[in-house]
Amino acid sequence: MDWTLLGQQIANGVVNGMNYVLISTGLTLVFGVLRVINFAHGEFYMLGAFLTYFAMSTLGIGYLPAVLVATVAVGALGILVNRLFFWPLRKEHEFTVLLSSLGLALLVTHGAELGFGHDPKYLNSPFTDDILEVGSIVLTQQRVLIFAAAVLVLAATYAAIRWTTFGRMMRATAQNPEGAALTGVDIRFVHTITFVLACGLAGLAGALVGPVAMIFPTVGSWAVLKGFIVVILGGLGSVPGALVGGLTLGVVEALAGGYVSLGFMEAIGYAIIILVLLWRPQGLFGSAAR
Amino acid sequence: MMRKALPFAAALVLALLPLGTNSTYLHHVMVLWMLYALLALSLNVIIGYLGELSFGHAAFFGLGAYASAILTMQTGLPVWLGLIAAGLVAGLFGFVIGYVSLRIVGPQFAILTLGFGSIIYTVTNYWDDLTRGPMGINNIPPLAVWGYGPLGEARDTYFVVLACVLAFAYACHALMRSRTGRAFLAVRENAPLAASLGIDVFRTKLLGFVAATVVAGIAGGLYAHYLRVITPELMSLQYMAALIIMVVVGGRGTVVGPILGALIYVVLLEVLRAFGPLRLIVFAALLTGSVIFVPHGLVSLWRPWRRRVDPAIRPELAP
Numbered sequence: 001m002d003w004t005l006l007g008q009q010i011a012n013g014v015v016n017g018m019n020y021v022l023i024s025t026g027l028t029l030v031f032g033v034l035r036v037i038n039f040a041h042g043e044f045y046m047l048g049a050f051l052t053y054f055a056m057s058t059l060g061i062g063y064l065p066a067v068l069v070a071t072v073a074v075g076a077l078g079i080l081v082n083r084l085f086f087w088p089l090r091k092e093h094e095f096t097v098l099l100s101s102l103g104l105a106l107l108v109t110h111g112a113e114l115g116f117g118h119d120p121k122y123l124n125s126p127f128t129d130d131i132l133e134v135g136s137i138v139l140t141q142q143r144v145l146i147f148a149a150a151v152l153v154l155a156a157t158y159a160a161i162r163w164t165t166f167g168r169m170m171r172a173t174a175q176n177p178e179g180a181a182l183t184g185v186d187i188r189f190v191h192t193i194t195f196v197l198a199c200g201l202a203g204l205a206g207a208l209v210g211p212v213a214m215i216f217p218t219v220g221s222w223a224v225l226k227g228f229i230v231v232i233l234g235g236l237g238s239v240p241g242a243l244v245g246g247l248t249l250g251v252v253e254a255l256a257g258g259y260v261s262l263g264f265m266e267a268i269g270y271a272i273i274i275l276v277l278l279w280r281p282q283g284l285f286g287s288a289a290r
Numbered sequence: 291m292m293r294k295a296l297p298f299a300a301a302l303v304l305a306l307l308p309l310g311t312n313s314t315y316l317h318h319v320m321v322l323w324m325l326y327a328l329l330a331l332s333l334n335v336i337i338g339y340l341g342e343l344s345f346g347h348a349a350f351f352g353l354g355a356y357a358s359a360i361l362t363m364q365t366g367l368p369v370w371l372g373l374i375a376a377g378l379v380a381g382l383f384g385f386v387i388g389y390v391s392l393r394i395v396g397p398q399f400a401i402l403t404l405g406f407g408s409i410i411y412t413v414t415n416y417w418d419d420l421t422r423g424p425m426g427i428n429n430i431p432p433l434a435v436w437g438y439g440p441l442g443e444a445r446d447t448y449f450v451v452l453a454c455v456l457a458f459a460y461a462c463h464a465l466m467r468s469r470t471g472r473a474f475l476a477v478r479e480n481a482p483l484a485a486s487l488g489i490d491v492f493r494t495k496l497l498g499f500v501a502a503t504v505v506a507g508i509a510g511g512l513y514a515h516y517l518r519v520i521t522p523e524l525m526s527l528q529y530m531a532a533l534i535i536m537v538v539v540g541g542r543g544t545v546v547g548p549i550l551g552a553l554i555y556v557v558l559l560e561v562l563r564a565f566g567p568l569r570l571i572v573f574a575a576l577l578t579g580s581v582i583f584v585p586h587g588l589v590s591l592w593r594p595w596r597r598r599v600d601p602a603i604r605p606e607l608a609p
Contacts, residue, residue, distance in 0.1 A: 102531055270408055
């Protein structure tokens, strides 16, 4: 057994997992508050990466300011998306909302293919070439940045949901929308901010991961599939579930990719879900749905 | 009297349709329409009658296509036996997958079926020895009918697939008037209440799910022997979405809806070729618009008429 290799695989898995957590927290928040599965969530990840790329090339700013611009821009897009695609359908059947988000995903992907071209693009970051050594494990600074930024942002998000007035409004809406509305919670405002948060987190994930992967318009469907695995694993609507689910998926995938086969790595993610759901149908941290 | 004659008149029109033109291209479009109609009708059993959204249906279509293609090519099985095998293989997978995932309802079920569909897609893509991977299988033997030989022309295939569609459409219609069909509706509208009335909810759902996957497998077999080329793309996310679009845009829970939805999908994709690269954007916009503005499907636009025709089949109740 090569322990250094194992440690390296686990470290890579944890970084990838943290990225999955960043993607799926938004998905799980939107589900928790609106009871909606957002198929278009991966598209915001894709937009985050592309906006960072264009902010750097057209505005001529550095990588970190570009990440900030992209995150804020994608978050702001959340207002529009909620207004046009989700708020008007809130009383419709869940299929209708699911399909509306699927339509939005197709619109954004095909629009991006037309606007940005099919060719993969490379996002330059000053941190991709420098490395950081911890013992015998080597990580690029970009990966350390992904991990650190994710921990920071997720901690802030969790604290906001837990301890602020807005967080309390959000949790009230998640538990009982009518009841929350009766006590004076502005449901529409809560929905909007939830979307801004969710889109911003997905956009940030795209902006951070862009430099370590190629970016192309259909990358969103990859991101949303990972997000689905994670939220089902952890339990839909649960933020701690997204954390545990994301890290588990990242590590298991890295180990499977390193020791079994890269090809079947994708299938392994789903195989874990099935095993977990056979044991706990509602996911690790979820409460029974319906 | 008028009302009872209407389905027969519609069937007659469909049977005469390809005789109206000599264009092979139009015949080809008609065959695609019928293949998708068969598939959409089978998915409608899950979406419309059971009230669950399955994102894995294209995988059963692909399983049927691959099963029939591989069996007929490697063992020299006659094509009609290949089609039966396609139905059996898809049904077997449907049983296992349904058994695991039907215990879970709502969005989780949708994502779980998406997961199963993705596993089947991934395995098909990587199992080179059996499926030839992304290159796909070509030179699949064509459909053949006893005493007629291989069906070379699209028009002949049209009649075969139309017969399948009409038979299955009738089966759906008959099902919804039977005791089992009423059990389906009871499970869809209120599962706990149905259980309290002595209906085995899980078994009812599994029955519907397996029946739907068997038909999807047969549709896949027909597709493989008609086009004679298949690739794993049959099971891609895009097809899974397209199938759901057909059922929902046409009108879920009805017999006419999925057939209409399949027609709209096929015709729209052909007509939109004129838009060039904008095609898929226009398509997505039309889909989104129709879901937002006509959530119960196009069939609901003439609901007053439909209610008079078929009181047993109602649009889904609002949750």
